[in-house]
Amino acid sequence: MKKGAPVALLSSFQIPYVADNIAGGLVIDHHEQTLKFPLTLSTPSERFADHVTAPNIETIVSLAKRRGFVFHSSEIYGGLGSAWDYGPLGVELCNNVKRAWWRWMVYERDDMEGLDSSIILNRLVWKYSGHEETFSDPLVDCRECQTRLRADKLDYKSETATVEEAIRARQVKCPNCGSTDLTEPRPFNLMFRTTLGAASADDDPVALAYLRPETAQGIFINYLNVQTTMRRKLPFGVAQIGKSFRNEVTPGNFIFRTREFEQMEMEYFVRPGEDEETHQYWIDNCLDWYLGLGLARDNLRLYEQPKEELAHYAKRTVDIHYRFFPEREEDERQWDELMGIANRTDFDLKAHSKKPEDTEGKRVNPDSTDDLSYFDEATKERFYPYVIEPAAGVNRSVLAFLMDAYTEKTTDKGETRVILKLHPELAPIKVAVLPLAKNKPEIVEMARGIKRQLQPSMRAVYDDTGGIGKLYARQDEIGTPFCVTVDHQSLEDEAVTVRDRNTWEQERVKVADLQEHLQRSLESKVVSQSA
Ligand code: GAP
Secondary structure, three states: OOOOEEEOOOOOOOOOEEEEEEOOEEEEEEHHHHHHOOOOOOOHHHHHHHOOOOOOHHHHHHHHHHOOOEEEOOHHHOOOOOOEEEOHHHHHHHHHHHHHHHHHHHHOOOOEEEEOOOOEOOHHHHHHOOHHHHOEEEEEEEOOOOOEEEHHHOOOOOOOOOHHHHHHOOOOOOOOOOOOOEOOOEEEEOOOEEEOOOOOOOOOOOOEEEEOOOOHHHHHOOHHHHHHHOOOOOOEEEEEEEEEEOOOOOOEOOOOEOOEEEEEEEEEEEOOOOHHHHHHHHHHHHHHHHHHOOOOHHHEEEEEOOHHHOOOOOOEEEEEEEOOOOOOOOHHHHOEEEEEEEEEEOHHHHHOOOOOEOOOOOEOOOOOOOOOOEEEOOOOEEEOOEEEEEEEEHHHHHHHHHHHHEEEEEOOOOOEEEEEOOOOOOOOOOEEEEEOOOOOHHHHHHHHHHHHHHOOOOOEEEOOOOOHHHHHHHHHHHOOOEEEEEOHHHHHHOEEEEEEOOOOOEEEEEHHHHHHHHHHHHHHHHHHHHO
16 A cells, blocks of 8 residues: 555544555554644654654663663673663653553543552463463574574565575574574563472472563453452453563663563453444554653554464554664664554453353363453343553653653754753653852752752752753753752842753742742643643
8 A cells, every 4th residue: 555545444433544554564644643743754854853852772871871760780790681770860750651651541530440460470370361372482593603583573585485484495694693594483482480489499380480471461360359349330441550571582772672671551341342442542542642741743653463463362453663763774674662552352351261161161261260251230241341452661661752852952152962851741850959159058058948848749859069051951961841040149039040941941930939830830841742
């Protein structure tokens, strides 16, 4: 299909789309969104002229380390591959992303409950969810340099052959050494194994347990608990934020793919037949969430997973892709998954229920003690609800927010300054209070007092470790929306200077009005950025 060609209405919400079929998946664009958030230009130079983003992930790695967002884990022992620690600013940013998601997903809705389930679950959960059997990546070894590779990520140019056939025909090169001497792909289960109990041997199958590879299963096994205790009727959702673990074959690209990461997932339970419309609603809603928190529309796209990519439980999945690799020449290689929105049908609730039987009348799940079906009082029907699942990564979201906020500005003196134009709701620090003269005790005392006065209502810091120009530059680089400067005049007129991160404009505000002024300015920025 020609890029940009209009296609039929895809949902009953009557939203027109344009579609572009790329590499087997369907890339969908959303007309209404493009009107609200203009889909700007497609060549890199034009794109960045309008909205400056980080030129590559490396720029963010360097900023993150320099300014205390993210550090290499275990660095003093030589590090640990693809493990990262979140520093003072990183933990604030992560918490703000999670808080924004929870507020939007749980507090602002009438049909949502929250949950915090265990990381280690009964092994049977992973048997019946299908993860023991199917949660694997196809692993390939290079016989020449011993690099481990994911077969589905190998670059090979063949229109018809499968990757197995192409490897056999020696048409696929190892990206590390260029050899075509590769092993056949074999499944590698991504679940981390552990054993439970002090006396258990490492290979004791009775003690075997897994660290969860998704938070979702904790929701399915608690579905009935939540539904009955909260007296919920369909449709309703259960949201959860928490750590997940996958023994990834090829982790990398900073915090993009790691073995330990955090997910924000929600399972929305609906009547069968209402699933497709609800699925489309959540696709649109999730895209809006990222746009509302400041991601540029032209750095986001919707990607319809082709059938062969779908997980074993999914009827349809649409991913939200972010342009994580803008430096790559080929447009298609610039994108990767930020989150997925799947229609999981009734697969999971049925799989964990004691009732369903196979064609010979045998229970499909002889271990479950409960039936997770739903009785509809209105229609007097019993059925298994369908599930729509928006599943996002905290870490990938943080990376996207950092990349998109990254801006460089040249000063009148020709110096390049970094400004992190984070959405105010996400900014780790909301206001920095700075004394113009740190050797003047009255000014220092007043500045410290203002910081203490502000901190119960917003994250505020005090800094006197440099000249005012340097202090402003530091706050710009970490995304602080406002700086408050206390000067000699402040001692006389009980007023301070408030400087705006994005415009560098300054205004004089009475100390008595400061908290309200900042609160109002932060809120109006939130509104204007998401309008
Ligand atoms: N319950 C469905 C599920 O887990 P997924 O697409 O495998 O779906 C959802 O994961 C999101 O979790 C991804 O879109 C991504 O943001 C994040 N994620 C998955 N694996 C990750 C990894 N190894 N490192 C960082 N984030 C990851």
